[in-house]
Amino acid sequence: MMALTVGVLALQGGFIEHIELLNKAASSIFSQDFAFEAVEVRTAQELARCDALVIPGGESTTISFVAQQSGLLEPLRDFVKVQKKPVWGTCAGLILLCDEANGTKKGGQALIGGLSVRVHRNHFGRQMESFATPVDLPFLAGEGNSEQFPGIFIRAPVVEEVLPHGDGPEVEVLARLANRVERAKAGLSLAVTKGDAGDIIAVRQGSIMGTSFHPELTSDARIHSWWLKQVIRGL
Ligand SMILES: NC(=O)CC[C@H](N)C(=O)O
Numbered sequence: 001m002m003a004l005t006v007g008v009l010a011l012q013g014g015f016i017e018h019i020e021l022l023n024k025a026a027s028s029i030f031s032q033d034f035a036f037e038a039v040e041v042r043t044a045q046e047l048a049r050c051d052a053l054v055i056p057g058g059e060s061t062t063i064s065f066v067a068q069q070s071g072l073l074e075p076l077r078d079f080v081k082v083q084k085k086p087v088w089g090t091c092a093g094l095i096l097l098c099d100e101a102n103g104t105k106k107g108g109q110a111l112i113g114g115l116s117v118r119v120h121r122n123h124f125g126r127q128m129e130s131f132a133t134p135v136d137l138p139f140l141a142g143e144g145n146s147e148q149f150p151g152i153f154i155r156a157p158v159v160e161e162v163l164p165h166g167d168g169p170e171v172e173v174l175a176r177l178a179n180r181v182e183r184a185k186a187g188l189s190l191a192v193t194k195g196d197a198g199d200i201i202a203v204r205q206g207s208i209m210g211t212s213f214h215p216e217l218t219s220d221a222r223i224h225s226w227w228l229k230q231v232i233r234g235l
Contacts, residue, residue: 003035004232007050009076010040011066013058013092017216018224022054025224044075052086052231053079055093057154057214060101060121061109063092068110080114086207086231087114094210095119095157102160114208116165123158123199123212130154133188135201135213137175143222150220151177151201151213158212159200168206175202175211207234 006022008015022038030036041047053076055063067073080087080097089097099113103121124131134148162171176198178186201212209230215223 004052004228004235005037005039005050006228006231007039007041007047007053009053009055009063009093010042011070011072012062013056014090014214014216015040015056018054018056018090021216021221021224022228025221025228028221029225029228042070042072044072047072047075047079050085051235055087055089055096056216057091057093060092060095061104064096064109064111073110073112076112080112080208084207086234088209088211088227090211090216091154091156091214094212095121097208097210098159099163115203115205115210116163116168116171117159117203118161118163119157120160121157122155123160124153124156127155130156131189133177135175135177137202137223139174140222140226143226145222149215149222150218152217153213156212159203159210165205171203171205173200173202174204174209177201
């Protein structure tokens with residue numbers, strides 16, 4: 001029997017929402033005899049059972065602090081960077097998976113790392129500047145529905161620079177926020193774009209993926225389905 005156990009880091013943030021969407025996605029892509037399980041992860045023992053991991057949105061400094069206090073930071077680094085099991089971080093989860101974060105006090109936040117990028121925390125400003133906007137996610141082309149994805153950005157980070165990747169895999173830019181010209185054409189608010197380049201909001205490097213926004217706060221399971229299929233392919 002085929003089996004897959006996906007963990008969701010459950011120290012703080014939107015972990016329950018991720019578990020619900022993983023279950024929804026799994027029920028549409030796996031048959032009855034496929035043993036799929038989405039589990040909350042709070043200890044090294046729970047992490048060790050997982051084939052893949054999701055790190056939710058929330059507050060990256062809190063997640064990092066609790067992970068350190070509970071002795072989970074090193075096991076997480078090992079899972080991501082040594083065992084190279086598939087990991088997906090959303091928002092705060094993306095921040096934790098980056099090698100460098102801009103917008104953090106010196107020594108203030110230990111990252112898990114793994115993605116050769118520098119992330120800019122709170123890129124769009126404070127909580128009041130949070131917003132929702134449709135985003136184009138070209139990698140979802142095979143997910144049966146070509147509608148734009150409802151992007152929810154809450155004190156969201158963006159990837160501000162791709163760093164040299166050494167002998168690691170290439171960093172793929174999976175999606176950008178529409179730039180000012182594209183937003184104007186589509187009749188979308190211009191308030192959320194800072195530059196003209198189109199901010200990077202989704203990346204992948206080998207087994208690690210990160211998104212700036214919160215798919216777990218929608219009922220749209222397309223990214224979860226896509227990611228689970230990538231995980232299965234890589235096992
Ligand atoms: N919604 C979120 O996950 C916000 C992330 C937050 N800006 C942080 O630094 O952790």
